[in-house]
């Protein structure tokens with residue numbers, strides 16, 4: 724990252740004084756099928772205010788606080804979760820554990836997905852072997868235009884899908900998918 728003035732989080736005074744650097748290893752996405760890592764030389768600023776002297780890390784777009792994976796890595800896992808076969812498969816491709824992948828799955832399904840109230844005009848429906856909640860297969864509903872997962876249903880039963888679409892699918896005009904319903 725370039726050196727830019729930062730506001731002290733404690734007293735609000737602007738500072739450009741560097742205190743020190745720390746190298747952080749961050750898991751990144753695969754490049755040409757090889758696992759990659761970013762070695763990020765993280766800068767720490769020090770507040771010039773004599774009464775404060777707070778030391779703090781620079782803002783960055785590479786890694787979120789308290790995370791060891793890059794933002795890009797987390798986003799790719801989210802996308803893979805929609806296209807991948809199962810947690811184990813996604814985990815081995817990302818060089819991480821199925822537990823980590825499951826955590827991402829939970830995060831997507833609980834935060835981002837709950838926002839969906841009415842589905843868009845075009846949706847894609849697919850099944851997903853997630854082994855979640857005692858069910859082997861889940862149903863993934865996605866927005867194929869914006870490439871965003873919208874909802875994950877607990878199983879792939881017709882009744883579940885019909886009930887869900889009745890409640891949220893009033894705007895739907897086109898459905899893509901391998902899911903067969905009668």
Ligand SMILES: [Zn+2]
Nearest residue numbers: 731734770775
């Ligand atoms: Zn300060």
